[in-house]
Amino acid sequence: MKKLINKPDDVVKEELEGIALAYPDLVKIHYEPNFVYRADAPIKGKVGLISGGGSGHEPMHGGFVGMGMLDAACPGEVFTSPTPDQMAEAAKMVDGGAGILYIVKNYTGDVMNFEMAADMLRAEGIAVQNILIDDDVAVKDSLYTAGRRGVGTTVLAEKICGAAAEKGYDLQKLSDLCRKVNINGRSMGMALTSCIVPAAGKPTFDLGENEMEIGIGIHGEPGQERMALKPVDEITEMLALNIIEDEAYTRTVREWDFGKEEWADVELVDPPFQKGDQVLAFVNSMGGTPDIELPIIYRKLYEICEKKGLTIVRNLIGAYITSLEMQGCSITLLKMDDELIELWDAPVKTIGLRWKA
Amino acid sequence: MPITTADVLDYLQEVADVIGANKEHLTDLDSAIGDADHGINMNRGFQNVLKKLSSVEDKDAGTILKTAGMALVSSVGGAGGPLYGTAFMQAGTAVAGKYELEAVDLLAALEAALKGVVMRGKANLGDKTMVDAITPAVDAMREVVQNGGSTLEALKRATEAAEKGMKDTIPMLAKKGRASYLGERSVGHQDPGATSSYLLINAMLEIAQGKGQD
Numbered sequence: 030m031k032k033l034i035n036k037p038d039d040v041v042k043e044e045l046e047g048i049a050l051a052y053p054d055l056v057k058i059h060y061e062p063n064f065v066y067r068a069d070a071p072i073k074g075k076v077g078l079i080s081g082g083g084s085g086h087e088p089m090h091g092g093f094v095g096m097g098m099l100d101a102a103c104p105g106e107v108f109t110s111p112t113p114d115q116m117a118e119a120a121k122m123v124d125g126g127a128g129i130l131y132i133v134k135n136y137t138g139d140v141m142n143f144e145m146a147a148d149m150l151r152a153e154g155i156a157v158q159n160i161l162i163d164d165d166v167a168v169k170d171s172l173y174t175a176g177r178r179g180v181g182t183t184v185l186a187e188k189i190c191g192a193a194a195e196k197g198y199d200l201q202k203l204s205d206l207c208r209k210v211n212i213n214g215r216s217m218g219m220a221l222t223s224c225i226v227p228a229a230g231k232p233t234f235d236l237g238e239n240e241m242e243i244g245i246g247i248h249g250e251p252g253q254e255r256m257a258l259k260p261v262d263e264i265t266e267m268l269a270l271n272i273i274e275d276e277a278y279t280r281t282v283r284e285w286d287f288g289k290e291e292w293a294d295v296e297l298v299d300p301p302f303q304k305g306d307q308v309l310a311f312v313n314s315m316g317g318t319p320d321i322e323l324p325i326i327y328r329k330l331y332e333i334c335e336k337k338g339l340t341i342v343r344n345l346i347g348a349y350i351t352s353l354e355m356q357g358c359s360i361t362l363l364k365m366d367d368e369l370i371e372l373w374d375a376p377v378k379t380i381g382l383r384w385k386a
Numbered sequence: 387m388p389i390t391t392a393d394v395l396d397y398l399q400e401v402a403d404v405i406g407a408n409k410e411h412l413t414d415l416d417s418a419i420g421d422a423d424h425g426i427n428m429n430r431g432f433q434n435v436l437k438k439l440s441s442v443e444d445k446d447a448g449t450i451l452k453t454a455g456m457a458l459v460s461s462v463g464g465a466g467g468p469l470y471g472t473a474f475m476q477a478g479t480a481v482a483g484k485y486e487l488e489a490v491d492l493l494a495a496l497e498a499a500l501k502g503v504v505m506r507g508k509a510n511l512g513d514k515t516m517v518d519a520i521t522p523a524v525d526a527m528r529e530v531v532q533n534g535g536s537t538l539e540a541l542k543r544a545t546e547a548a549e550k551g552m553k554d555t556i557p558m559l560a561k562k563g564r565a566s567y568l569g570e571r572s573v574g575h576q577d578p579g580a581t582s583s584y585l586l587i588n589a590m591l592e593i594a595q596g597k598g599q600d
Binding site: 062083105106107108109110111112113114136137138141142144145167168173174175178226228229233234246248249250253 | 417422430465507568
């Protein structure tokens with residue numbers, strides 16, 4: 030293993046120490062439990078927007094803390110969900126009196142830990158809702174799996190909901206918006222190489238020189254299918270068509286029912302893309318793929334969207350939700366409307382995303 | 387001979403040792419069908435448990451187990467944290483206030499632990515999870531206890547059942563957790579969660595056997 034680290038156990042702590050020194054105007058760091066929070070938190074009267082997950086996906090989530098995006102982010106160990114005490118303490122730190130929205134990527138550990146954290150907060154009288162992001166079309170069914178994973182749409186949901194919270198959306202309205210972004214966003218990823226979890230010290234899976242893994246998540250877990258390497262146009266087409274032609278996806282998620290004061294199963298359906306839809310196209314590097322290759326993907330994606338009658342009205346291209354040093358990419362398409370476009374364009378000032386501010 | 391709170395403390399030390407010794411094994415199993423962190427996470431969690439024990443050494447078994455559960459929840463992360471944390475907290479609740487545990491108490495603790503895991507993780511038998519190791523262990527233990535068998539006998543049978551349950555996960559298709567995303571490719575691999583559950587149950591037997599030799 031060759032990595033620019035000291036000791037595997039110190040990676041997350043030392044990363045946070047560096048961030049604290051580099052961006053004191055944007056964020057502060059709390060240690061034990063670990064979380065990154067806005068330097069100007071709490072913002073009175075604003076819903077506190079919090080996400081978190083395993084480390085190794087940088088800049089997500091800590092790099093998205095700041096004006097117009099998250100109020101706090103809870104980093105776990107590499108690829109390991111953070112713990113409920115981190116999430117609850119972060120919430121108390123940024124609570125501006127308008128409640129807390131947890132944006133949770135759909136992974137078994139993340140979901141359970143955030144539910145425990147929400148229960149802890151409610152016991153202290155803080156209103157909190159958990160909204161899942163589950164947008165990975167590589168997972169076909171939800172009946173025999175833990176459901177679709179939360180991937181690229183997470184970045185877009187954090188930006189859009191962050192802008193809305195800044196505008197004064199209340200907890201209910203913000204939860205509805207986050208759910209809307211989730212059901213209208215779809216992603217799929219692929220890997221050319223595995224990645225090395227520092228504490229494990231070796232690649233999570235072996236991939237031959239002429240092989241690629243299609244339908245991967247963001248944790249170096251093997252995907253659904255291994256196949257011979259193809260030119261990028263063919264890979265882009267495979268990912269894009271899986272996304273664009275994905276049918277209505279139905280699953281049951283758990284959200285808090287404020288009326289009944291209990292967790293309730295909610296059935297959600299993702300509407301398929303239709304000719305004439307306006308979309309945001311997000312081309313993401315898994316961490317090891319260089320910038321030079323991403324526009325090549327976008328170029329083909331643009332052509333396919335045009336052919337399928339989808340108009341790309343906004344785009345995001347770069348490494349935003351990564352899997353350590355993995356080479357590969359993911360594509361996300363999010364159906365946009367006037368509300369989402371306005372919120373996407375709103376000012377944002379974070380380590381990872383910054384415009385108009 | 388009942389299980390004392392000193393035995394419970396020994397048990398947690400034994401689990402920490404066993405998990406430490408199997409750290410790489412568990413992580414290797416997790417590399418095949420998950421995200422390569424189970425051994426690392428469990429080891430971190432039980433090291434944290436050891437740190438918290440000194441404050442509850444003179445307390446009842448319930449308090450000790452609940453303290454261990456809280457320590458796991460706040461340090462393991464992943465799915466293992468809430469699941470094992472809940473298991474220990476529920477087991478602790480089942481034996482709250484007790485300083486000596488008979489076979490029937492042990493059964494109540496293990497039943498409560500399983501109930502907690504199922505409640506938190508919503509897994510069914512056959513989903514290729516911890517539940518596949520713990521459920522047969524609880525069933526085996528219940529049979530012995532209901533027939534008036536000893537703690538040692540109950541733990542022997544429970545450990546055998548857990549080991550079989552663990553091995554039975556190999557041909558299973560995962561339906562919960564990260565392994566479920568692999569579909570058919572999860573077949574042929576032993577579930578890391580079922581493996582750690584077996585280790586935790588086997589550690590109870592180790593303590594009970596060691597006690598018999600004293």
